[in-house]
Amino acid sequence: xxxxxxxxxxxxxxxxxxxxxxxxxxxxxxxxxxxxxxxxxxxxxxxxxxxxxxxxxxxxxxxxxxxxxxxxxxxxxxxxxxxxxxxxxxxxxxxxxxxxxxxxxxxxxxxxxxxxxxxxxxxxxxxxxxxxxxxxxxxxxxxxxxxxxxxxxxxxxxxxxxxxxxxxxxxxxxxxxxxxxxxxxxxxxxxxxxxxxxxxxxxxxxxxxxxxxxxxxxxxxxxxxxxxxxxxxxxxxxxxxxxxxxxxxxxxxxxxxxxxxxxxxxxxxxxxxxxxxxxxxxxxxxxxxxxxxxxxxxxxxxxxxxxxxxxxxxxxxxxxxxxxxxxxxxxxxxxxxxxxxxxxxxxxxxxxxxxxxxxxxxxxxxxxxxxxxxxxxxxxxxxxxxxxxxxxxxxxxxxxxxxxxxxxxxxxxxxxxxxxxxxxxxxxxxxxxxxxxxxxxxxxxxxxxxxxxxxxxxxxxxxxxxxxxxxxxxxxxxxxxxxxxxxxxxxxxxxxxxxxxxxxxxxxxxxxxxxxxxxxxxxxxxxxxxxxxxxxxxxxxxxxxxxxxxxxxxxxxxxxxxxxxxxxxxxxxxxxxxxxxxxxxxxxxxxxxxxxxxxxxx
Numbered sequence: 001x002x003x004x005x006x007x008x009x010x011x012x013x014x015x016x017x018x019x020x021x022x023x024x025x026x027x028x029x030x031x032x033x034x035x036x037x038x039x040x041x042x043x044x045x046x047x048x049x050x051x052x053x054x055x056x057x058x059x060x061x062x063x064x065x066x067x068x069x070x071x072x073x074x075x076x077x078x079x080x081x082x083x084x085x086x087x088x089x090x091x092x093x094x095x096x097x098x099x100x101x102x103x104x105x106x107x108x109x110x111x112x113x114x115x116x117x118x119x120x121x122x123x124x125x126x127x128x129x130x131x132x133x134x135x136x137x138x139x140x141x142x143x144x145x146x147x148x149x150x151x152x153x154x155x156x157x158x159x160x161x162x163x164x165x166x167x168x169x170x171x172x173x174x175x176x177x178x179x180x181x182x183x184x185x186x187x188x189x190x191x192x193x194x195x196x197x198x199x200x201x202x203x204x205x206x207x208x209x210x211x212x213x214x215x216x217x218x219x220x221x222x223x224x225x226x227x228x229x230x231x232x233x234x235x236x237x238x239x240x241x242x243x244x245x246x247x248x249x250x251x252x253x254x255x256x257x258x259x260x261x262x263x264x265x266x267x268x269x270x271x272x273x274x275x276x277x278x279x280x281x282x283x284x285x286x287x288x289x290x291x292x293x294x295x296x297x298x299x300x301x302x303x304x305x306x307x308x309x310x311x312x313x314x315x316x317x318x319x320x321x322x323x324x325x326x327x328x329x330x331x332x333x334x335x336x337x338x339x340x341x342x343x344x345x346x347x348x349x350x351x352x353x354x355x356x357x358x359x360x361x362x363x364x365x366x367x368x369x370x371x372x373x374x375x376x377x378x379x380x381x382x383x384x385x386x387x388x389x390x391x392x393x394x395x396x397x398x399x400x401x402x403x404x405x406x407x408x409x410x411x412x413x414x415x416x417x418x419x420x421x422x423x424x425x426x427x428x429x430x431x432x433x434x435x436x437x438x439x440x441x442x443x444x445x446x447x448x449x450x451x452x453x454x455x456x457x458x459x460x461x462x463x464x465x466x467x468x469x470x471x472x473x474x475x476x477x478x479x480x481x482x483x484x485x486x487x488x489x490x491x492x493x494x495x496x497x498x499x500x501x502x503x504x505x506x507x508x509x510x511x512x513x514x515x516x517x518x519x520x521x522x523x524x525x526x527x528x529x530x531x532x533x534x535x536x537x538x539x540x541x542x543x544x545x546x547x548x549x550x551x552x553x554x555x556x557x558x559x560x561x562x563x564x565x566x567x568x569x570x571x572x573x574x575x576x577x578x579x580x581x582x583x584x585x586x587x588x589x590x591x592x593x594x595x596x597x598x599x600x601x602x
Contacts, residue, residue: 031101034092038104038389041085045078045111046350046388052078053348059131060357061330063139063338068131076127079116086111086199087118100559104389107558110211111389114188114204114505115195122191129188133181133503138340140177144170152333152341152359155268159275164253164264168486171263178497179490185497186466188505189459196460205460208453208507212395213561220457222575223450223509226516227480229577230446233584236591237443238482239600241265241273244280259484259602262477269499270483271448273440274365280436287426287433291364291411294421300367302331302360308419309370312406313378316540316547321377322352333359342500343369345376345403350391351384364411371410375403383557392558394565397513402554404518405525411438415539425537435536435587442515443584447480449512454480455496456508470495482602517566519579524570525550535583 029037055074059067089108097105114130116123141148157170192204201207201216209216238260245264246256254261266275273280281287295305306329310321333341341359348355354377360366379402383391393399409415413425413434455476458464464472470493477483489495496502526538528546540546553569563573581588 029092029095031095031097034095034097034105035101037088037092038101038108041089041108042104042388044081045085048078048081049388050349053346057346057348057355057357059135060138060340060344061334063135063340068135072124072128072131074127075130076116076124079112079114079127080123082108082111083116083118083123083195083198086115090200103559104387107389109199110207112195113208113507114192115199115207117191117194118198122195126188126191126195129184129191130505133184133188133497133505134340136181137177137497137500137503138342139338140174142173142176144173149173150341151268158263158268159266162248162279164249164261164486167263171268171486174268175493175495175498178494178503179492181497181503182466182469182492182494185469185494185503193460203460203462205453205457208509209457213563223512226512226575226577227446227450230443230516230580233581233588234443234446235482235600236588236595237439238602239595239598240591241276241280241440241444243595243598245276248279257599257602259478259482261486262483263486265444265483269448270481271445273444274437277437277440280440282432282436285429285433287430287437289413289416289422289426291367291416291421292362294416295362295364295367298421300362302358302362302366305360305362305367305370306331306356306374308367309374309406309410311419312371312410312415312541313374315542315544316550317544318378318547318551319381321354321374324352325354325356325377328353329355330357331360342504343373345373345380347377347380347384350388352381354380368407368411371406372400372403375406378402379554382551382554385555386557386559390557390559394553394556394558394560394562395513396507396510397517398562398565400510400514401517401521404514405521408518408522409539409541412537412539414537415541418539418541428534431534431536431586432590435584438536439584439587443580446512446515447482448477449508449515451476451480452496452499452501452508453512456502478602513575516575516577516580519583520566520570520572520576521550523579523582524572534586535579536586 052074055071059071086109089105092105114126116126141150144154151174154170154174158167161167161170189204196202196204196207199207201210206216209219212219214222242254242260243256245254245260248254249264254264260270262270264276265273267273300308314320330339333339339359340357343356343358346355346357347353356373356377358366358369358373360370376399379393379399380391413422413430416422417425455464455473458472459469470489473496474485474489485495500506501508522538523535525540525543525546526535528549529538529540529543531538550569553565556565556568567573
């Protein structure tokens with residue numbers, strides 16, 4: 001692209017009069033000017049980012065009208081500055097700058113998730129919509145059996161109840177929170193698209209796809225290629241789970257063929273199915289332990305959960321978390337105010353002020369989440385010495401995969417024995433139960449991880465209008481996940497808004513990619529550690545030399561294209577799901593045998 005622009009510029013100069021050509025050449029920015037612009041832009045953005053991050057933290061941990069206003073003001077100012085700088089960066093297209101400056105110019109143009117239009121008041125309007133949508137979701141409650149319940153309460157019911165009527169009521173109840181968001185969301189889409197077009201992108205979806213060191217259309221094709229690698233395994237799992245649900249509930253609730261009813265899968269969004277393991281567990285082989293029970297028996301509390309996660313990373317040679325982490329993090333849900341409970345990791349100053357925000361419960365799910373969120377923090381600290389525009393993951397999928405990679409070890413019986421939660425790891429006879437539990441979360445998630453942004457790409461492109469939001473959502477959910485709602489949806493339903501990342505405006509393809517990268521990381525790490533057993537039993541706890549290599553990849557931040565970072569640790573340059581096949585091979589063989597005689601697919 002750069003060489004094409006330079007050739008086009010040269011042709012334009014030749015067509016001018018000598019005087020005009022000389023004036024145009026003199027007006028052309030120089031490489032030195034481009035570098036000076038980037039240096040100044042970085043300094044301005046870095047200074048403002050601290051202010052914005054602190055305003056966002058206060059709003060997320062203390063939701064009031066005032067904190068929403070403060071966050072919206074800060075985010076609006078950052079959007080206005082970033083939009084201005086992104087448009088100025090386009091002036092240097094075609095200038096023969098050095099590779100570092102060229103990458104920073106590219107990242108400046110891709111800086112914002114939702115760029116604002118370059119007109120007075122647009123950035124503030126967009127920021128107010130973002131803050132309002134996020135807060136509407138985070139403070140959402142609905143009436144159930146005469147009382148108001150939160151999402152956390154509803155998730156507990158979906159996890160534990162086996163009454164189809166109750167599951168349906170709670171599933172539908174949570175989705176009464178989102179219809180009021182639809183008009184604001186449509187307005188947000190229109191503003192963001194206007195901003196994206198001002199930066200030279202066809203729509204905001206194209207801008208999002210451009211963040212992966214390849215053309216937007218090429219990235220979309222790449223996600224389809226990777227999905228094709230794992231789709232047969234997912235359909236095998238879906239077939240087995242559907243049959244078990246049919247055995248449990250009968251044809252009147254869950255037919256033995258066709259899609260699965262979404263509320264029966266133990267999760268509010270049917271994105272992970274581990275909570276219904278009791279329904280789908282192998283008939284003749286049982287797990288000898290339950291992680292929830294192990295944690296309770298060992299007197300874990302939320303702080304001890306986080307301390308255990310820190311100890312995992314320390315065993316890889318990473319420095320302990322700073323004291324400010326423990327003083328400033330939100331580890332449990334406060335009882336005196338509204339907060340955002342969706343787990344997240346923060347670095348507020350680009351250096352040492354790292355924190356997590358969780359409403360931690362003592363269970364296996366949050367044990368995993370702690371290891372995941374801390375992965376973000378250790379990644380943030382690893383690239384802390386990079387220039388501001390390189391302080392980020394090699395791509396956003398890397399940022400999610402770091403902690404998921406740690407979580408693959410954290411859930412193994414090998415690790416649970418290493419840290420004293422198990423006296424002895426069970427033998428190979430328990431491999432199928434273990435792998436099935438993992439697949440119910442990891443493999444079940446993959447189509448959901450893919451489709452959330454496929455829906456948004458259609459929305460941003462205009463292919464799907466606001467009136468079609470919900471129908472398009474369920475078309476994709478049925479096509480990729482093979483699920484359907486438990487009953488007809490109301491005309492005003494906005495079910496995408498019932499998933500945090502939609503009103504929270506967090507791109508979701510990162511999670512799909514992370515579910516691939518984490519297994520690539522795990523396979524490479526176990527090889528470096530000299531592990532010679534089954535891949536699913538490998539724990540990299542206490543492998544400091546492997547940790548040194550892993551940290552070297554993390555220290556690169558966003559300074560190089562992501563294939564360079566992937567290669568630095570794994571030796572591979574392409575996203576590859578074959579590591580998933582390696583990890584789950586025994587389970588896939590077992591599922592195929594269990595599904596004999598079933599009509600798989602939907």
